[in-house]
Amino acid sequence: MIWTIRALKICGWSSVLMGLIFFINPYLYAELEGANFENIAWLRNLGAALISVNGIGALLASSNPLKEKKLYDVVLLASCLETIALSWSTYSWEFSATVPWLIIVPLLMAALVSIFLLVFRP
Numbered sequence: 001m002i003w004t005i006r007a008l009k010i011c012g013w014s015s016v017l018m019g020l021i022f023f024i025n026p027y028l029y030a031e032l033e034g035a036n037f038e039n040i041a042w043l044r045n046l047g048a049a050l051i052s053v054n055g056i057g058a059l060l061a062s063s064n065p066l067k068e069k070k071l072y073d074v075v076l077l078a079s080c081l082e083t084i085a086l087s088w089s090t091y092s093w094e095f096s097a098t099v100p101w102l103i104i105v106p107l108l109m110a111a112l113v114s115i116f117l118l119v120f121r122p
Contacts, residue, residue, distance in 0.1 A: 012058035080114045
């Protein structure tokens with residue numbers, strides 16, 4: 001159970017952090033990755049989802065993963081679907097970014113978190 005709680009906290013805090021960057025200042029992230037500003041609305045929207053579902057949802061579920069199993073499953077589903085979508089977009093390189101590691105590193109982190117959530121599912 002300790003690993004389940006750790007997986008949820010890693011998911012929660014990393015999602016809140018990335019979500020806040022995307023939600024509050026998506027232009028900063030786009031500028032860092034060398035992207036144009038055409039799709040800032042999508043980045044801000046993703047930030048809101050990361051903060052709410054993956055972030056706060058995971059942190060709430062970490063208080064008692066067995067009792068909060070339905071919430072855990074929602075966080076797990078969101079994390080896995082977002083990882084699949086990011087993988088697909090990375091494979092097709094649907095980004096205007098010119099600094100690939102700023103796309104690939106978050107993808108690897110998202111994949112790792114999703115795997116942890118799957119492996120340590122209560």
